[in-house]
Amino acid sequence: MIMATAYALPHTDVAASTSTALDVNFANVSRTFSTKKESRTVLxxxxxxxxxxxxxxxxxxxGCGKSTLLRSVSGLDAPSTGIVSTGAHQVDGINELCAVxxxxxxxxxxxxxxxxxxLGLAPKTEAGAGAALINELLELTGLTHAAELRPREISGGMAQRVSLARALARRPGVLLLDEPFGALDALTRMNMQDLLLSIHASFPTTVLMVxxxxxxxxxxxxxxxxxGRTEDAPGATVVEDLALNAAHPRSHSAEDFIAHRAHLLRLLGVDPANH
Amino acid sequence: MSAPQLSTDRAGSQRPKKAGLGEVILRAPKWLLSLILPVALLGIWQFVTTTGIVAPWSLPTPGAVIAAAGELLEGGDLGKHIGISTQRVLLGFAIGSLLGLVFGALVGLSKLADALLSLSIGALRAVPSLAWVPLLVLWMKMGEDSKVTLIIIGAFFPVFTTVSLALRHVDAQLVEAARAFGFKGLKLLRTVQLPAVVPAIFSGLRLALAQAWLFLVAAELLGASMGLGFLLTDSQNNGRIDRLILTIILLAIFGKITDALISLAERWAIRRWT
Structure with a gap:
């Protein structure tokens, strides 16, 4: 993989200084949005x-509630019933243990x-340590040369790397990614996926991505x-939980890969024979 | 007079086709183009007054106006009038726009403040400026207070309106992102909301300054013993049309200079904050 080498990770202190990755638990989480006229169960x-x-x-x-689930971890949204927790911390209000x-x-x-x-640095970060961390993140995301540019002067892919670096500056126990590559062109998206894997290798936090x-x-x-939805009740719930053990990089022509892909597409209501 | 050089307005839009007359003219420096009309007017003025097309008692010659300026300058009166008017404008503008900023921020950020204040402020705004004058004179007599207060009223509303509206329309996604990183209250205001509305603040300030000059003349016309507005009524009463025209020209010049200064600041702010 080309990008893996392009972003070959320097031996930084980022990994060493990582706060510990946290587990995330959803217990009977439901979310219903109510307006005056109707109420709609999403999760x-x-x-x-x-x-x-x-x-x-x-x-x-x-619209199945993926983002709503993620927002319940960050504390930007609260479930109607049920409990979300990261590590020992039960989420109530903005959750400063994670970054989005x-x-x-x-x-x-x-x-x-x-x-x-x-902006992503944790509030009590000491100035020198903060500056060092930012330099490391700039290097990690290949942005050192663009450090002093304004957002309007950089490409969409670079801006998304800045957004990722900002989240990592928090040294989050949980990294929340809400379709972070969805608006990028296909090639940039592939590079960003590789970058994410290298980041995770040197910065082994929990990653929850939609x-x-x-x-x-x-x-x-x-x-x-x-x-996804089941027929008997409103709102989406977990309809599949699939563990993948293959090492990275993954071959798209591997048997597992093809079988999983067909299975997932079918679950999402797409005929795999056509795609 | 450096005002025309500083004026910001629309740059000539460029058309790709053949170079018409308009395009040839547009190649000249902009300050030169801006001066064409004033110079032409001056020429026409000179022509119609010296040839007697217009009688001198309805329009004096440019020379007579300049002479009037010299006469007033020598007596020290002109400096006094200009000084006191400028002081009133700047004082009223500073206080009025500061109040506009504070109330605009309050109404723009707090739904409660919006619900409590918007109707009353809107109603106050609907009162025509001149309607305040008799009341202010009655309350505060003829002194400085009444004039500066009227200018404060004039400068308040443009800043209030632009700031409160702009704050309500700050990109909700930016605010949410900052909230996700734990920013709230004053820190959120300082980090995201205020910087986002800096350009709007400056366009509000620019409008407020124009209003301040407007309200200055209103205040001085109706009760003053000094200032450019007083000079207008005084000249009218004494039939000094040369001084009248001089005052109008001075108001145009000072209004344009202050506007040009603030528009420079506005352009800087837009570059810096967007």
Whole structure:
């Protein structure tokens, strides 16, 4: 893999300084959105345990509640019933143990790349240590040359790397990725997937990622969780929990890969014979 | 007069086709183009007044206006009038826009403040500026307070409106991202919301400054013993049309200079904060 070498990781202190990866637990999590006129159940009885350090990809059709599940971990949204916890911490309000990268980079346009990454630093980070960490992250994401540029001066793929670096600056116990590569072109997306794997190798935090791209899931995940509806009740719940053991990089022509792909596509309501 | 050089307005849009007359003219420096109309007007003015097409008692010659300026300058009156007017404008503008910023931030960020204040502020805004003058004169007499207060009222609303609206429309995704990283309250305001509305603040300030000059003349016309507005009424009463025209030209010049200064600051702010 070309990018793996392009982003060959320097022997940084990032890994050494990592806060410990945390496990994530969803216990009977449901979420219902209510308006005056109607109430709509999006998630129903989600029970899921994610081990510390695992890369878990959540797959599901559009609007099935993938992002809502992720937001319940970050504390941007709260479940209607049930409990979400990261490590020993039960999520209530913004969860500072995790960090989020969204589908859009969401960078502050008036700040340089470096200053945007600094936004992710944990509040009590000492200045010297913070600066060193940012330099390491810039190197890790191949952005050192762009550190002083503004977001409008860099490409979409670079902006998404900044967003990733900003999340890592938090040294999160759980890294939450909400379709982070969804808006990128196909080639950039592949490079970003490789980057994510190298980051995870040197920075072994728990990664919880949402996507609707089956191939992306099969490339990256230690485990794939599919959210979907069952016929008897409203709202999506876990309909498949698939462990993948193959080492990276994964061959797309391997038998497992093809079988898993067909199985997942069928679960998502797509005829694998056509794709 | 350096004002025309500084004016920001639309750069000539470039058309790819053949070079028409308009395009040839556009090749000249912009400050030169801006000066064409004033110079032409001056020429026409000179022509119609010296040839007697227009009687001198309805329009004096440019020379007479310059002479009036010289006369007023020598007596020290002109400097006094300009000084006091500028002081009122700057003071009223500073206080008014600061209040506009504070209340604009409050209404723009807090739904409670919005619910409590918006109707009342909107109603106050609907009162025509001149309606305040008799009341302010009655309350505060003819002194500086009444004039500066009127200018404060004038400068307040543009800043209030632009800031409160802009804060309500700060990119919700940016705010959410910052919240996800634990930013809230004043820190969120300082890090995301205020910087995001800096360009809007400056366009509000620019409008406020224009309003400040407007309200200055209103205040001085109706009760003052000094200042450019007073010079207008005084000249009208004494039939000094040369001084009247001089004052109008001075108002145009000072208004344009202050506007040009603030538009420079605005351009800097847009570069820095977007």
């Amino acid at each position: 129903r009885d989600v029970n899921l345990h994610i081990n510390a350090g695992e890369v878990v990809v959540i797959l599901g059709a559009s 990268a969204f589908q859009e980079p969401r960078l502050l346009p008036w700040r340089s790349v470096r200053e945007n990454i600094a 996507t609707h791209d089956v191939d992306e899931a099969l490339n990256l995940a230690d485990r794939i969780v599919v959210l």
